[in-house]
Amino acid sequence: MWIMEHKADHKKEGNKKMKQPNMRKLSLLLCLLLLFSTVLSGCGASSSQPYQKALDAAQAYLEKTVTEPVTGSVGGEWAVIALTRGGGKVSDTFLQTYRENTAAVVREAQGVLNTATGYKYTEYARILLGWTAAGGDPTDVGGYDFLEKLTNLNNVCRQGINGPIWTLIAYDCGGYKIPDVQGASETQHGNDAAAANGGTAAAPVQTTREALLRYLLENRTADGGWTLSGEEADVDLTAMALTAMAPYVCGDEMLCGEVTDETLTEVREAADRALSCLADKKLPDGGFESWGSVNAESCAQVLTALSALGIDAAKDERFAGTPEALLAFRQEDGGFAHIADGGTNLMATEQAAYALAAYDRVKNGEPRLFDMR
Numbered sequence: 363m364w365i366m367e368h369k370a371d372h373k374k375e376g377n378k379k380m381k382q383p384n385m386r387k388l389s390l391l392l393c394l395l396l397l398f399s400t401v402l403s404g405c406g407a408s409s410s411q412p413y414q415k416a417l418d419a420a421q422a423y424l425e426k427t428v429t430e431p432v433t434g435s436v437g438g439e440w441a442v443i444a445l446t447r448g449g450g451k452v453s454d455t456f457l458q459t460y461r462e463n464t465a466a467v468v469r470e471a472q473g474v475l476n477t478a479t480g481y482k483y484t485e486y487a488r489i490l491l492g493w494t495a496a497g498g499d500p501t502d503v504g505g506y507d508f509l510e511k512l513t514n515l516n517n518v519c520r521q522g523i524n525g526p527i528w529t530l531i532a533y534d535c536g537g538y539k540i541p542d543v544q545g546a547s548e549t550q551h552g553n554d555a556a557a558a559n560g561g562t563a564a565a566p567v568q569t570t571r572e573a574l575l576r577y578l579l580e581n582r583t584a585d586g587g588w589t590l591s592g593e594e595a596d597v598d599l600t601a602m603a604l605t606a607m608a609p610y611v612c613g614d615e616m617l618c619g620e621v622t623d624e625t626l627t628e629v630r631e632a633a634d635r636a637l638s639c640l641a642d643k644k645l646p647d648g649g650f651e652s653w654g655s656v657n658a659e660s661c662a663q664v665l666t667a668l669s670a671l672g673i674d675a676a677k678d679e680r681f682a683g684t685p686e687a688l689l690a691f692r693q694e695d696g697g698f699a700h701i702a703d704g705g706t707n708l709m710a711t712e713q714a715a716y717a718l719a720a721y722d723r724v725k726n727g728e729p730r731l732f733d734m735r
Contacts, residue, residue, distance in 0.1 A: 413718055416689050419696030420715035421450050427697075427708065431456065432463035433485075439492025440712035446495045447731050448719035457496045464489060468504030481520040486511035487532035494536050494734050509533075513543045515567040515574070523581055523588050523599060530574040530606040537616055537735045540569055571620045575610065578603055579628050585642075586635035595639050597650045601663035604636050608670035608730060633671070640664055641680040648683020649690070658691035658698045658710040662717035669720035670730045685721060688714055 421444065428441045442460055445452045468489075471477070475485040490500055490508050501507040512518055512532065518525040533540055546568035567573070582588060587595020588603045609617045610626055611633045618626060643650060650660035665684055668675045675681040691698045691714065697706030698714040720731035729735075 412689060413685055413721060416692050417448055417715065417718040417722060418450070419692070420698065420711055420718065421445055421448055423696035423706075423711060424715060425456070430463060431460035433467055433489050433492065436708045436712060438464070439488045439495070440716060442492045443495045443731070444712055444715035444719055447723070447734075448715065449722060460492065460496050461498050464493070465504035468506055473504070473506035481517070483512060483518050483521055483525050484528045487525075487528035490532040491535055491732065500536065500538065509538055510541050513541050513569050514546065515569040515577075518569060519577060522590050523578070523603070524590065526574045526577045527599075527602050527606045529569065530571065531732050533571070534609055534617055535732045535734045540571070543568055571617065572622060572625060575607070575621060575625050575629055578607065579625070579632055582632065586632070586639040588636075595643075597640065597643055597652045597660045598663045600636050600640055601660075601667040604633060604667035605663075605670045605732070607633055608667070609733070612672055637680070640667075644681060644684065645687070647687050647690075648681065648685075649687035650684075655701055657701050658688060659700065659713045661688040661691070662710075662713040665717040666720045666731060669717075669724040670732070672724060672730075674724055675721070688717065
């Protein structure tokens with residue numbers, strides 16, 4: 363319009379020559395505007411999804427509540443992961459505070475954690491995950507190399523199935539090379555009597571990705587899942603094991619290169635059976651229960667596992683209603699309750715938040731929650 367108004371005194375022929383290219387420019391501009399508005403509309407639609415609103419609110423709750431993040435089962439690594447892997451912007455101050463506080467705890471313990479029980483090696487795995495998510499160097503956590511903390515498979519397995527699960531997730535989160543342990547054997551799977559009973563094996567057993575997966579395969583329940591105790595699969599442990607196996611089920615080239623073809627085949631078969639096990643345990647509303655109660659954390663672990671496997675729970679009829687079942691625990695303050703009639707619970711909120719982050723990542727075709735490479 364500006365061009366046409368200021369060329370009004372030109373000859374008619376000149377105007378005709380200019381109108382045609384201007385109309386093409388105008389058409390192009392309209393197309394671009396239409397395309398741009400469509401993209402914006404798509405983005406708006408994504409952020410308006412109930413799960414996305416719940417994720418945003420849970421992250422806001424964590425930012426407000428966890429003001430001094432430090433290593434721990436709550437208020438530490440899981441909050442860091444929920445915030446850094448959920449698509450939002452996390453302040454550098456928050457991450458630095460976590461690193462400084464956690465480094466101080468490690469230094470005070472002289473690099474040896476959980477001395478009260480002496481065998482919960484998941485403490486090291488959890489810090490390795492949180493430290494990686496916070497942008498830290500895993501070989502320097504308060505002056506200690508945490509990649510070396512999980513290299514003896516006998517120690518890792520003393521805690522039960524939890525140990526190998528989270529050790530595998532921790533090493534895989536950064537595609538870390540597992541350091542060698544001098545004098546260790548690779549012929550065992552950390553499944554000897556001493557390890558199983560919480561004792562100390564005479565000789566160290568080298569942790570490898572192959573050995574961790576073999577341990578999972580050899581310690582399944584009869585119904586195709588995993589548990590800390592008893593003979594029936596536990597929802598949470600089965601989902602966690604699936605999360606650990608996900609890179610190998612999905613064919614992560616780098617990680618699968620350290621595992622035999624035979625084990626990879628068995629892992630994929632085990633994953634199929636474990637998914638069927640979870641589907642059988644799903645409640646009519648899509649929820650799950652563990653240890654006698656229907657709870658948010660069990661829903662969160664299942665949603666995390668499905669997302670790690672690249673499964674959109676909303677599109678898989680076996681798990682219809684699971685995302686909605688998790689959202690049913692959402693509270694007005696943005697947090698999540700552990701059980702339906704309970705108030706906001708920090709552990710439930712952290713697990714729900716990172717599960718929704720995992721779900722959001724599969725929805726948007728992004729790397730799985732614990733793939734931080």
